[in-house]
Amino acid sequence: MTEPQHPRQTRQRAALETLLDELPGFLTAQEWHSELNRRGTKVGLATVYRTLQSLTEAGEVDMVRTPEGLAAYRACSTGHHHHLICRGCGKTVEVELPDFERWADAAAKQYGFADIDHELELFGLCGDCRA
Amino acid sequence: MTEPQHPRQTRQRAALETLLDELPGFLTAQEWHSELNRRGTKVGLATVYRTLQSLTEAGEVDMVRTPEGLAAYRACSTGHHHHLICRGCGKTVEVELPDFERWADAAAKQYGFADIDHELELFGLCGDCRA
DNA sequence: CTTTGTGCAAAGGCTTTGCATGCTT
DNA sequence: AAGCATGCAAAGCCTTTGCACAAAG
Numbered sequence A, B: 001m002t003e004p005q006h007p008r009q010t011r012q013r014a015a016l017e018t019l020l021d022e023l024p025g026f027l028t029a030q031e032w033h034s035e036l037n038r039r040g041t042k043v044g045l046a047t048v049y050r051t052l053q054s055l056t057e058a059g060e061v062d063m064v065r066t067p068e069g070l071a072a073y074r075a076c077s078t079g080h081h082h083h084l085i086c087r088g089c090g091k092t093v094e095v096e097l098p099d100f101e102r103w104a105d106a107a108a109k110q111y112g113f114a115d116i117d118h119e120l121e122l123f124g125l126c127g128d129c130r131a
Numbered sequence C: 001c002t003t004t005g006t007g008c009a010a011a012g013g014c015t016t017t018g019c020a021t022g023c024t025t
Numbered sequence D: 001a002a003g004c005a006t007g008c009a010a011a012g013c014c015t016t017t018g019c020a021c022a023a024a025g
Helices: A011-022 A029-038 A045-057 A100-109 B011-022 B029-038 B045-057 B100-109
Strands: A061-065 A071-075 A082-086 A092-095 A114-125 B061-065 B071-075 B082-086 B092-095 B114-125
Touching: A011 A029, A011 A045, A011 A071, A029 A045, A029 A071, A045 A061, A045 A071, A100 A114, A100 B114, A114 B100, B011 B029, B011 B045, B011 B071, B029 B045, B029 B071, B045 B061, B045 B071, B061 B114, B100 B114
Parallel strands: A082 A114, B082 B114
Antiparallel strands: A061 A071, A082 A092, A114 B114, B061 B071, B082 B092
16 A cells, blocks of 8 residues: 555646636636647647546546537536536536435435436526527 | 428338337447347448437437447437436436426526526436345 | 438547656656 | 656547448338
């Protein structure tokens, strides 16, 4: 049993973590990559993929699947929540649904299921895009 | 404005529709393809993809994304419902959640979102796999 | 006969991986 | 100095598409 390995502090990882804290929405690995390079930080695409995976496993980043099956990532705040995602501009809101877990558990239990997990995303049009 | 085009009745499409009615679970396009061929019905993979898409657009088939981002399909009964999927054996149950749409609408409206759609899947362990 | 469906193979797009090099520690 | 991280390019996988042929209406 060795110490839990801390990832090394590299320019690329730092840049990505900073960017994750700045931009609130869900972006794909390729979009994070473009955004980094657009800001002048040269980072390889493979590195972005590897770093996002690493951060996801570490629980510092949230991954969801878009309806197209792409992986999209964002920094996650603590606590369990769901996402409300604008179809128009991609803006995302974290939605607390306090009753949902209990309710899902209860619903599943009626079918003999236990140990319930769930994936829930809401998609809609935000006020700006609706205007 | 012409009549709504009915798809042509072909051996391949019939075989897939029959199989969809027989197997209750979610399978990927490739899995449906394998299953067809395993049963002696030779159908091209591209045809399976195209037919599943066509059936999905026609509302006769349900598509969900697996956590890996793969598209998985199954015949769907009428009415909107969600899925309760066993992590152990893949068994799926259709769950009617009558209050959910209203509730999701209300929750989203608080954030100025409208025209809400959602994706909800529940994952758990069924009675058999729990034994 | 006309139109749509099929099959095959090739192309596309996202993601992962192998390997040599550079940077952290 | 040792080892993980990076970059690039190549490979992998799922899925879509182009095209010629077959089948349905």
